[in-house]
Amino acid sequence: MLQLHFAPNSRAGRIVWLLEELELPYELNRMDFHPKDLKSDEHRARHPLGRVPVLEDGDISIYESGAIVDYVLERHKNGGLKPATEAPEFPPYLQWFHYCEGMVMPPVNTIVVQTILLPEDKRDETVLAQAQRLLTRALVPVDEVLAGNDYLIGNFSGADIMLGHASYMSNLLGSVTEEMANLKGYISRVEQRPAFQKAMSS
Numbered sequence: 079m080l081q082l083h084f085a086p087n088s089r090a091g092r093i094v095w096l097l098e099e100l101e102l103p104y105e106l107n108r109m110d111f112h113p114k115d116l117k118s119d120e121h122r123a124r125h126p127l128g129r130v131p132v133l134e135d136g137d138i139s140i141y142e143s144g145a146i147v148d149y150v151l152e153r154h155k156n157g158g159l160k161p162a163t164e165a166p167e168f169p170p171y172l173q174w175f176h177y178c179e180g181m182v183m184p185p186v187n188t189i190v191v192q193t194i195l196l197p198e199d200k201r202d203e204t205v206l207a208q209a210q211r212l213l214t215r216a217l218v219p220v221d222e223v224l225a226g227n228d229y230l231i232g233n234f235s236g237a238d239i240m241l242g243h244a245s246y247m248s249n250l251l252g253s254v255t256e257e258m259a260n261l262k263g264y265i266s267r268v269e270q271r272p273a274f275q276k277a278m279s280s
């Protein structure tokens with residue numbers, strides 16, 4: 079059985095969301111989002127940086143949320159969540175899938191560090207303001223592609239598991255502006271999916 083190493087309020091929620099959407103059986107190793115669990119020798123043996131998510135599948139152990147999503151879709155169940163290589167939706171699928179960790183999550187990480195993780199006396203207003211500007215700018219093309227589209231490539235796909243989750247987090251951080259009406263609507267659609275709700279309450 080698939081085993082997911084997980085901590086709440088983290089990218090590991092993406093993988094719970096995916097497994098729930100696909101109705102695949104899995105076991106959850108629910109750790110605290112705290113160094114006592116994530117930086118333990120046991121977890122560092124699974125992930126050298128002591129991060130989540132990590133997925134174990136028999137002898138296979140794999141980290142990086144995007145790699146895990148792709149692994150599950152290729153090796154376990156596609157469920158229509160990944161377009162065929164020759165389909166016109168395939169290039170935009172790849173683009174939005176990777177835009178998540180490549181463009182959206184770097185400023186999200188900085189904002190989380192500068193508003194939550196660092197003690198107040200170590201925070202830097204300039205760094206925070208720059209990350210907030212970068213994030214809002216990175217979300218503009220996402221808002222644009224969602225004009226007239228319920229999901230990033232039309233139908234719900236693995237790209238939404240990645241970037242839908244990142245958009246949800248960006249909204250929680252206050253970086254989705256009221257002008258981004260398409261993106262706000264998209265985030266509401268994501269939030270209404272039962273599999274997403276299950277993942278967020280795991």
Ligand SMILES: N[C@@H](CCC(=O)N[C@@H](CS)C(=O)NCC(=O)O)C(=O)O
Nearest residue numbers: 088089116128129130131142143144
């Ligand atoms: N690019 C990696 C990022 C993994 C990552 O940074 N995970 C965070 C949670 S969202 C984590 O485990 N942080 C714990 C820490 O930095 O100590 C992925 O997509 O899996």
